[in-house]
Amino acid sequence: MSIGELLAGREGLRIEDPRQTSVSVHAYLRDLIISGAIPPGTQLKQAELARVLAVSRTPLREAFRMLQEEGLVSAEPNQRSVVLGLDAEALDSLYAARITLESLGARLTAGRMTREEVRSAAAAHKEMDRTYRAGDYASWTVAHRRFHRLLVGRSGAPVLRTISSYAEQSERYVRIDQLTNTQDFEARQREHQAIFDAVRHGDGKAAVVEMARHLSGSARRVVEAHAPGRGTPFVDAALDLLLCDCSDAASDSG
Amino acid sequence: MSIGELLAGREGLRIEDPRQTSVSVHAYLRDLIISGAIPPGTQLKQAELARVLAVSRTPLREAFRMLQEEGLVSAEPNQRSVVLGLDAEALDSLYAARITLESLGARLTAGRMTREEVRSAAAAHKEMDRTYRAGDYASWTVAHRRFHRLLVGRSGAPVLRTISSYAEQSERYVRIDQLTNTQDFEARQREHQAIFDAVRHGDGKAAVVEMARHLSGSARRVVEAHAPGRGTPFVDAALDLLLCDCSDAASDSG
DNA sequence: TCACATGAAACTGTCGACAGTTATCGCGAT
DNA sequence: ATCGCGATAACTGTCGACAGTTTCATGTGA
Numbered sequence: 001m002s003i004g005e006l007l008a009g010r011e012g013l014r015i016e017d018p019r020q021t022s023v024s025v026h027a028y029l030r031d032l033i034i035s036g037a038i039p040p041g042t043q044l045k046q047a048e049l050a051r052v053l054a055v056s057r058t059p060l061r062e063a064f065r066m067l068q069e070e071g072l073v074s075a076e077p078n079q080r081s082v083v084l085g086l087d088a089e090a091l092d093s094l095y096a097a098r099i100t101l102e103s104l105g106a107r108l109t110a111g112r113m114t115r116e117e118v119r120s121a122a123a124a125h126k127e128m129d130r131t132y133r134a135g136d137y138a139s140w141t142v143a144h145r146r147f148h149r150l151l152v153g154r155s156g157a158p159v160l161r162t163i164s165s166y167a168e169q170s171e172r173y174v175r176i177d178q179l180t181n182t183q184d185f186e187a188r189q190r191e192h193q194a195i196f197d198a199v200r201h202g203d204g205k206a207a208v209v210e211m212a213r214h215l216s217g218s219a220r221r222v223v224e225a226h227a228p229g230r231g232t233p234f235v236d237a238a239l240d241l242l243l244c245d246c247s248d249a250a251s252d253s254g
Numbered sequence: 255m256s257i258g259e260l261l262a263g264r265e266g267l268r269i270e271d272p273r274q275t276s277v278s279v280h281a282y283l284r285d286l287i288i289s290g291a292i293p294p295g296t297q298l299k300q301a302e303l304a305r306v307l308a309v310s311r312t313p314l315r316e317a318f319r320m321l322q323e324e325g326l327v328s329a330e331p332n333q334r335s336v337v338l339g340l341d342a343e344a345l346d347s348l349y350a351a352r353i354t355l356e357s358l359g360a361r362l363t364a365g366r367m368t369r370e371e372v373r374s375a376a377a378a379h380k381e382m383d384r385t386y387r388a389g390d391y392a393s394w395t396v397a398h399r400r401f402h403r404l405l406v407g408r409s410g411a412p413v414l415r416t417i418s419s420y421a422e423q424s425e426r427y428v429r430i431d432q433l434t435n436t437q438d439f440e441a442r443q444r445e446h447q448a449i450f451d452a453v454r455h456g457d458g459k460a461a462v463v464e465m466a467r468h469l470s471g472s473a474r475r476v477v478e479a480h481a482p483g484r485g486t487p488f489v490d491a492a493l494d495l496l497l498c499d500c501s502d503a504a505s506d507s508g
Numbered sequence: 509t510c511a512c513a514t515g516a517a518a519c520t521g522t523c524g525a526c527a528g529t530t531a532t533c534g535c536g537a538t
Numbered sequence: 539a540t541c542g543c544g545a546t547a548a549c550t551g552t553c554g555a556c557a558g559t560t561t562c563a564t565g566t567g568a
Contacts, residue, residue, distance in 0.1 A: 020331040046520070056553045058312065065316045069323035071415065077274040078520055078559050093410025100354045108491055156347025156488060161325065162416055208495060234410060237362055241462060244498040300550070310523045332529050332550055
């Protein structure tokens with residue numbers, strides 16, 4: 001599938017800041033890749049894309065560089081760029097890292113949310129409920145992102161960047177149909193609530209437990225959907241690490 | 255200090271792959287920034303740099319984009335790029351994340367190193383000793399990097415990328431004079447040995463403990479050097495998280 | 509029918525130039 | 539002396555074009 005056809009019906013690029021076309025292009029392509037609209041394996045030909053987006057190849061190439069640095073696009077010299085995907089192992093390890101960092105983030109944030117942040121997180125949580133019931137998954141995603149972001153808000157800039165990057169990467173593999181089961185949705189909303197309560201009330205330990213539980217659930221469903229029966233050894237190890245396997249039931253098998 | 259003067263005496267850019275000037279430029283500048291040769295605050299003027307490096311501005315700008323994505327260089331539209339530095343808080347949180355990820359990495363790698371990797375790590379450890387005694391800190395850094403890399407080698411691609419990035423970022427703030435005290439050096443070599451032993455023998459729990467201890471020591475020294483008396487709350491929280499503060503001596507103070 | 513060479517077409521990487529924006533310096537007013 | 543203001547210089551962002559590389563189709567031989 002050519003990139004031209006993929007973008008055919010879609011609304012074109014909107015250049016936010018005419019002083020920097022390349023960042024708009026970057027944001028545009030990044031969104032399309034992360035949302036899954038441009039699936040892994042798609043070839044991105046510079047000339048074609050430049051024509052479709054009505055920009056020259058210079059800013060387009062700069063956007064490519066940024067996407068490459070994020071690991072979203074291949075970077076072989078003199079070869080077409082290709083949208084990259086994650087295999088099961090990469091997905092597993094990505095989630096393992098996300099769980100550790102986001103749990104750490106929740107712990108750092110526990111008891112340190114401002115009144116305003118608490119209000120905003122509560123609003124996001126409510127918004128998630130509303131948009132889900134309305135079937136507006138695009139808006140749900142936005143609210144969900146904001147909610148998670150607020151719960152790790154005191155992590156410090158470098159960590160926040162990584163967390164966001166990981167979260168977006170894994171979003172690509174969360175299939176919408178995993179949300180459509182109302183029962184599962186309710187359960188996940190309760191998980192969100194549990195994390196929120198722990199962080200808000202300053203219970204760092206509980207925040208870690210709830211965050212790890214929540215994310216590992218996602219991880220298992222996502223990996224199971226893409227590689228049935230594989231299991232999630234990386235995620236499991238991360239959980240052991242975080243959830244204090246103080247017992248000597250050592251789980252390291254050569 | 256202009257970038258032209260900074261690079262004056264230094265040996266110029268060596269273009270590895272003439273098919274992609276931009277990646278050579280990126281690697282070149284990245285090294286200079288990470289090694290501290292180009293300090294934070296330095297202004298990078300495109301025309302001047304392009305002249306000094308004898309490349310056109312197009313590949314140079316693409317290299318800039320990559321550096322920006324890594325957080326090494328500023329990205330204000332229509333403004334000169336500036337080499338960015340980390341403040342104490344960012345440094346603290348960077349180390350906290352590095353500790354969690356690298357400990358997780360050590361745990362994932364524990365008992366899974368190949369014979370070849372064990373041999374290689376042992377060689378790197380010996381090399382660190384040799385280069386230190388010879389005062390060849392550049393080579394020491396290379397060996398040190400390789401050693402750490404091998405001990406987290408089974409982490410999965412995405413996590414490895416982040417770990418490397420964090421490690422390099424923090425390297426900028428490790429001052430050489432912290433190494434010149436022989437007694438400290440011996441102690442750190444013992445720490446390295448302890449991590450190595452734990453990972454090699456498949457003791458994941460010990461690997462985490464030793465790795466966390468080792469890195470947190472570095473973190474404290476580095477932060478203390480740059481912000482005396484500040485302490486390392488982020489790192490401390492990460493340690494609590496990793497080292498099983500199962501006791502209810504909760505350390506979350508609103 | 510298949511493997512392989514060959515040339516054309518398509519694509520990537522780089523360059524110099526132009527347009528628009530920001531910084532700088534000098535001048536005048538307060 | 540200090541602040542504001544304008545003209546000029548310096549710099550960034552984008553573009554179209556050229557050179558080098560890869561890909562693909564076509565034809566040739568076994």
